[in-house]
Amino acid sequence: MKFTFERYKGAGGKLLREKVREVQVVDPGRVRFHLREPWPDFMTFYGTSATGAGWIVPKKYVDRVGEDGFKKAPVGAGPYRFVSFTPGVELVLEAFEGYWRKTPSVKRLVLRAMPEETTRAAALKKGEVDIVYLLSGPVAEEIRRTPGLRLVAPLVAGVFWLDFPDQWDPKSPWHEPRVRLAASLAIDRQAVNAAETLGFSQPTGSIVPRSFEFALPFDPPRYDPKRAKELLAEAGYPDGFDAGDFHPFPPYFSMGEALAGYLQAVGIRTRIKTMERAAFQTAWREKTLHGVLLGITGASGNAATRLEGYVTKTGIYAYGVLPEVEDLFHRQARELDRKKRGALLHQIQKVVHDHVLHAPIYQLAFLCGIGPRVAESGMGLMPGFAYSAPYEDLTLRTP
Amino acid sequence: MRRFILRRLGFAVVSLFLLSVTIFFFVRVTGDPAVLLVEPGASQADLDAIRQQFGLDQSLPVQYGSFIAHLARGDFGQSFYYRTDVLELYLSRLPASLLLATVAMVFSLVIGLPTGIVAAVRVNGWWDSAGKIFALLGLSMPSFWVGLLMILFFSVYLGWLPSSGSGTLLHVLMPAFALGWYFAAAHMRLTRSSMLEVLGSEYVKLARLKGLPEALVIGKHAFKNALIPVLTLAGINLVLMVNVAVVVETVFAWPGVGRLLYEGIAFRDFPVVQATVLLGGAMIVTVNLIVDVLYAVIDPRIRYER
Numbered sequence: 001m002k003f004t005f006e007r008y009k010g011a012g013g014k015l016l017r018e019k020v021r022e023v024q025v026v027d028p029g030r031v032r033f034h035l036r037e038p039w040p041d042f043m044t045f046y047g048t049s050a051t052g053a054g055w056i057v058p059k060k061y062v063d064r065v066g067e068d069g070f071k072k073a074p075v076g077a078g079p080y081r082f083v084s085f086t087p088g089v090e091l092v093l094e095a096f097e098g099y100w101r102k103t104p105s106v107k108r109l110v111l112r113a114m115p116e117e118t119t120r121a122a123a124l125k126k127g128e129v130d131i132v133y134l135l136s137g138p139v140a141e142e143i144r145r146t147p148g149l150r151l152v153a154p155l156v157a158g159v160f161w162l163d164f165p166d167q168w169d170p171k172s173p174w175h176e177p178r179v180r181l182a183a184s185l186a187i188d189r190q191a192v193n194a195a196e197t198l199g200f201s202q203p204t205g206s207i208v209p210r211s212f213e214f215a216l217p218f219d220p221p222r223y224d225p226k227r228a229k230e231l232l233a234e235a236g237y238p239d240g241f242d243a244g245d246f247h248p249f250p251p252y253f254s255m256g257e258a259l260a261g262y263l264q265a266v267g268i269r270t271r272i273k274t275m276e277r278a279a280f281q282t283a284w285r286e287k288t289l290h291g292v293l294l295g296i297t298g299a300s301g302n303a304a305t306r307l308e309g310y311v312t313k314t315g316i317y318a319y320g321v322l323p324e325v326e327d328l329f330h331r332q333a334r335e336l337d338r339k340k341r342g343a344l345l346h347q348i349q350k351v352v353h354d355h356v357l358h359a360p361i362y363q364l365a366f367l368c369g370i371g372p373r374v375a376e377s378g379m380g381l382m383p384g385f386a387y388s389a390p391y392e393d394l395t396l397r398t399p
Numbered sequence: 400m401r402r403f404i405l406r407r408l409g410f411a412v413v414s415l416f417l418l419s420v421t422i423f424f425f426v427r428v429t430g431d432p433a434v435l436l437v438e439p440g441a442s443q444a445d446l447d448a449i450r451q452q453f454g455l456d457q458s459l460p461v462q463y464g465s466f467i468a469h470l471a472r473g474d475f476g477q478s479f480y481y482r483t484d485v486l487e488l489y490l491s492r493l494p495a496s497l498l499l500a501t502v503a504m505v506f507s508l509v510i511g512l513p514t515g516i517v518a519a520v521r522v523n524g525w526w527d528s529a530g531k532i533f534a535l536l537g538l539s540m541p542s543f544w545v546g547l548l549m550i551l552f553f554s555v556y557l558g559w560l561p562s563s564g565s566g567t568l569l570h571v572l573m574p575a576f577a578l579g580w581y582f583a584a585a586h587m588r589l590t591r592s593s594m595l596e597v598l599g600s601e602y603v604k605l606a607r608l609k610g611l612p613e614a615l616v617i618g619k620h621a622f623k624n625a626l627i628p629v630l631t632l633a634g635i636n637l638v639l640m641v642n643v644a645v646v647v648e649t650v651f652a653w654p655g656v657g658r659l660l661y662e663g664i665a666f667r668d669f670p671v672v673q674a675t676v677l678l679g680g681a682m683i684v685t686v687n688l689i690v691d692v693l694y695a696v697i698d699p700r701i702r703y704e705r
Contacts, residue, residue: 014444071482087481087488088662089654114563114652115661122550122562278430278667285434285446316443 001031003059005046012051038336041304044213048300049385079104079392088113093391104392124149124369130396131377131388135367136254137196143369144198153200153365154380158298160252161207162187162259162359163310165289166244168320173241177356179268181221182231183292184359186266187259188223193362196255200365206349207297207310209363211383214303214342216349220360228266240267244291250277256294259361263292285316296364300384303345304332311352325351373397400695407691411684418680419470422673423463431455432479432667453479466673475677476670480662485674488659493641495565496655499578499648500640502571506579507586508633514583515590515629520617522595530587537584546577546650563652574651578644582636589632593625600624631690638686642679 002023008016019042022034035042047054056077062070074082079101080093091111095104112129114120120132121139125146135143135151144151164180166172173179189203204210205218232240243263248256253274260270270292275283283289295317299306309315311322312329325348332344352358366386370377376395378388388394433449450456454465469476475485518530553573554562561570597603598621606616641656648657656675663671 012445014448015442086491086654087478087483088659112564112652115658116563116650116652118547119550119563119650119652122555123564125555126558126562128562128564276430277665278432278435281434282431285431314442316446 001025001054001056003062004056005053007057007062008051008053010051010053012045012053016046016051016053038334040333040336040338040341041302044301044305050299050301050305079390080109083108099392101390102392105395106391109391109394121369124371127371127373130371130374131379132369133366133387135369137198137367140198140367140369148372150370151198151367152370152377152379153197153367154386155200155202155209155211155363155384156298156366156386157209157212157300157384158296158364158366158386159204159207159209160249160255160294160296160361160364162361163293163295163317163319164358165287165293165319166291167357173235173237173243176235178231178235179237179241180356180359182228182235182266183263183268184221184356185224185228185231186268187221187262187359187361189220189361190223192255192258192262195258196252197362197365197367200367201362202365203362204360206353207358207360208303208306208349209384212302212306214345216303216346216353218349218353218360220362225262225266232267237267240269243268243270245273245289246270246291247273247275247280247283247289247293249294249296250275250280252294252296259294260292268292287319294361295358298364298386303349304329307345307348307352311348311357322351322355322357403695404692407688411688414684415677415681419467419673419677420463422676423466424459426667426669426672427459427462429664430667432669435667436479470677475674478663478668478671480666480668480671485670488671489656489674489678492654492656492659495653496641496644496648496657498571499575499644499653499655500637502575503579503582503640503644504633504637506576507582507636510579510583511586512590512629515587516594516617516622518587518591519594519598519625527591530591534584534588537580537587540580541646542577542581543646543650545580546574546647549573549577550650563650565654570653574644574647574653577650578640578647582640585636586629586633590625590629593628594621597621597625634690635683635686638679638682642675642682 002025005016005020005023019035019037019039020033021036024032024034026032033042033046045051045053057070058075058077061075065073079096079099081096083092083094085091090113093109093111095107097103114123114129114132117135117139120129121135121143123129124132124143140151140153143149162183164174164183167174167180169175190199193199193201193203202210203220205220206216208215210217232238246256246260246263248259253272256272256274260272263270273291284293284295295310297306297309299309307329310317311325312318313321313326315321328344328348328351332341332348335341335344366379368377368379370379373396374394375397376393378390378394381393382389431450432453433446433455436449437445447456454462457465466476473486475489477483478485478488481488514530514533518527521527550562550573553560560573561567564570598617603616603621606620607613611620644653644655644657645661646657647653648655649661652658656679659671660675662668663675
């Protein structure tokens, strides 16, 4: 573990090295991490897919084959051993009989990259593959209708929401909380959910998934276009207003169209502006987007890590900050009493909700198709995780 | 002749230099690859670290200088996304693209040449109209749509062919047809116009006056001469098929160069995009150079005129 930690060069490496003073090997089965200062979220960063820093690699092997050799034939501590990897094409794995938890039931896994959704669905229907990920509503419906195939839709950590970047500009209509609330009430979340994810997603009133530690759940705002129009009128916009561009997170353009339609119906007029993913994310981070944007994040973590990026001063996507939220966030980051920390994080979520900083839409269900050969697909076994896992739990039907 | 070849070589080098400048700077205005390489929610420090790791924190002229210096040593760099040698990655995908392009070319010629000949021989008749409709369909139906229709029909409904991927000869049939379809229409049109031109020439009239059988006139005298421009186009199209089958390779999950380019663009993998475009460009420039030189060898007027 010590070797793996010191070798880690991923995106979270700088932060981990800044905060961890020393990794001490206490005995062959135990390590102790010494932090420079209290960091309640250390394990959230270190031990989850937030960084992936905790995936163990064997020192002796790395020393023997070198970094290049390791890249070509990596060895980890998981239930499958590496067989081959063709970048962008496929990864082949073989069951490792001596895995500590259990011997995997499926002896060989082939993970194929199939960029086109329709092709994935066709391969599943033809029985060429057993599990396909990432389906959209119409294709998923076709899978659901096909005899012998199953559609599964685990809820993942991804939450969609509308962001109003101009709310921090006092001259913008979005500065007025009633306008933001009107936008939120204008949306029929259940209808969008039905169209985009066949109703499997979970409408929500918070950008923090319910399953996250320290999450304060909020019910989704009700669909009330009449009240939305009243709120706009009360805020001084009886005829609505021109809200500028609507930027949907790529590739969720059809969802963006639907949401823009709901806003339009109450008088909030926008123009859909689609962007390529990297361009969108760069613009979002550089805070050059205006009008309305449909955001999503699927980052794992807890309420604190989810909120940090969007409502605090250090948040890379935060266009503005409420001083109250900033103060509470700093306090929770230093708080070692779990209960008190939870209370502070709940308080932040309540402030964010009451100020309608965002209009949360729904927590995303990840639509996947399962073929007839599969008994246990592993989908949804790990809460919040989008893919089949753990691999050792996958099983096939006996013929 | 030597001067002619040297001048052509000079043009080729200038073309590739301009291509390198264009692709290098254009790919960099499309977005920041660092945002796609970090975990969601990563901090500014994480982003800066990624940029530093890939040299993206340097000024553009410095980055370009380094790119050219490495290129001169045959080093196209490391893929940002796959963390592997880009040239190795490209060469691992090239055989699949060559196979796909070759089979697609066979399809396009097998369909395009006979329909073009028949349309020319039966000009303004029923066959000609059918050929024109075929050409219109071929040029207007997008290959991804043709591909998806084929997957649904031959793979899902009939179950005859694998829906995607590679590995057997059966895998290549549908993507090759989807790719060759467009080019078949182009070859048909050129064959038709070229045949019409040849059929109206004096030596074909003479052959007919001599009483040669029509099949011999068309097959031996007309078709052989009409074939020259078609084969020239086919040669260039073959290079295009190797390098621009982005959509077909993506739809059929075919592991070729086109899909590599798609992945490079999607992940903002600058070295992959640069290498794929430059190597594709180099192929096209080389083929054009060879064609130019061969023309000059065949027809001396060309080398003296230019």
